[in-house]
Amino acid sequence: MIGDGTRCVHGGHEPGVPGTPMHPGPVLSSTFELGLPSDPTPADFYGRSDNPTWRALETAIGKLDGGECVVFASGMAAIAAVLRLAGRDGALVLPSDGYYLARSLAHSELVPLGVEVRETPTAAPLPSLDGAALVLLETPSNPGLDVADIAAAAAAAHAVGALLAVDNTTATPLGQRPLELGADLVIASDTKALAGHGDVVLGHVSARDPELVARLREARSRGGAVLGPMEAWLAHRGLATLDLRLARQAQNAAALVPVLRAHPAVSDVRWPGDPADPAHAVAARQMRRWNGVLRFTLASEAAVGEFLAASRLIGSATSFGGLRSTVDRRRRWGDDVAEGLLRFSAGCEDESDLVPDVCAALDAITA
Numbered sequence: 424m425i426g427d428g429t430r431c432v433h434g435g436h437e438p439g440v441p442g443t444p445m446h447p448g449p450v451l452s453s454t455f456e457l458g459l460p461s462d463p464t465p466a467d468f469y470g471r472s473d474n475p476t477w478r479a480l481e482t483a484i485g486k487l488d489g490g491e492c493v494v495f496a497s498g499m500a501a502i503a504a505v506l507r508l509a510g511r512d513g514a515l516v517l518p519s520d521g522y523y524l525a526r527s528l529a530h531s532e533l534v535p536l537g538v539e540v541r542e543t544p545t546a547a548p549l550p551s552l553d554g555a556a557l558v559l560l561e562t563p564s565n566p567g568l569d570v571a572d573i574a575a576a577a578a579a580a581h582a583v584g585a586l587l588a589v590d591n592t593t594a595t596p597l598g599q600r601p602l603e604l605g606a607d608l609v610i611a612s613d614t615k616a617l618a619g620h621g622d623v624v625l626g627h628v629s630a631r632d633p634e635l636v637a638r639l640r641e642a643r644s645r646g647g648a649v650l651g652p653m654e655a656w657l658a659h660r661g662l663a664t665l666d667l668r669l670a671r672q673a674q675n676a677a678a679l680v681p682v683l684r685a686h687p688a689v690s691d692v693r694w695p696g697d698p699a700d701p702a703h704a705v706a707a708r709q710m711r712r713w714n715g716v717l718r719f720t721l722a723s724e725a726a727v728g729e730f731l732a733a734s735r736l737i738g739s740a741t742s743f744g745g746l747r748s749t750v751d752r753r754r755r756w757g758d759d760v761a762e763g764l765l766r767f768s769a770g771c772e773d774e775s776d777l778v779p780d781v782c783a784a785l786d787a788i789t790a
């Protein structure tokens with residue numbers, strides 16, 4: 424059994440050939456030599472269809488997911504490909520409290536085409552799936568950090584002939600392997616922890632069924648939502664340290680949770696790794712390890728402003744899973760949550776610096 428750290432460092436890299444780079448650079452090419460008309464078409468013939476730098480990253484991620492990976496230009500491009508794949512076959516069942524653009528895409532582009540969309544909260548049991556073609560879960564959900572039972576959802580979806588897709592962005596493939604739990608498709612925004620350095624936007628879908636994989640590749644080629652080789656290469660470089668980064672981020676989150684719970688300015692702390700969390704039992708059953716993404720609520724927008732102004736380390740940004748600790752006030756983006764709800768992404772700072780900084784910033788709140 425190969426460990427997470429080894430897989431992250433070695434995944435997608437070929438055995439060394441003397442005199443060639445140990446870390447080959449990105450293959451920056453739209454155009455590939457085709458040879459004579461009678462020669463077979465090579466794997467690489469045009470940059471929108473395939474590229475060796477994509478394949479290296481796809482090999483690495485696919486091994487972690489336990490399936491075959493297809494990279495996309497963003498997490499949303501990956502979600503769009505999956506929703507379009509299934510939308511013509513029946514209803515789409517989406518989380519009512521997950522990433523807002525998945526719902527927005529379904530309602531603004533698919534409903535007008537006659538696709539039925541049903542929404543259900545992550546923490547609730549699934550409603551009737553009669554007539555469903557695809558169930559999408561997001562677990563742990565963003566920003567609420569609620570957890571859905573993947574194996575139970577897979578059984579319910581398969582009983583009516585629907586596919587189960589899981590948005591695995593917050594967990595990462597080290598934290599959770601939805602394909603092993605019965606899901607047909609795993610989707611992620613690798614813009615977040617997987618690439619991990621805040622310098623690229625990309626996503627992927629992995630599946631085990633070769634027909635689904637082929638349809639995803641065709642959808643990518645036709646839809647054109649492809650990433651540049653440079654983005655793939657940067658993400659592959661970032662992936663090498665995912666195991667280390669998650670370990671530090673989870674350590675920091677575990678240290679912050681009791682401090683947050685005890686502070687009078689804070690309510691509503693949620694982190695699936697916390698044994699006191701309502702989602703902990705399900706999360707512990709299906710997740711392999713924790714990460715640094717948690718949520719809590721301050722009294723108001725003004726309180727969030729005071730917290731940010733008083734902190735020396737916490738950045739204000741709408742992404743997560745990066746090296747620096749950041750918060751995002753989700754009401755700003757229209758999520759149906761309290762004014763002061765913050766998604767907190769614990770970064771890779773030292774616990775001994777981060778915890779006192781957060782404490783001091785909370786103590787500075789007067790609003």
Ligand SMILES: *Cc1c(COP(=O)(O)O)cnc(C)c1O
Binds near residue numbers: 612
């Ligand atoms: C960020 C995010 C997305 C969208 O990904 P992009 O790479 O920004 O397109 C989808 N799902 C979840 C859970 C996310 O956090």
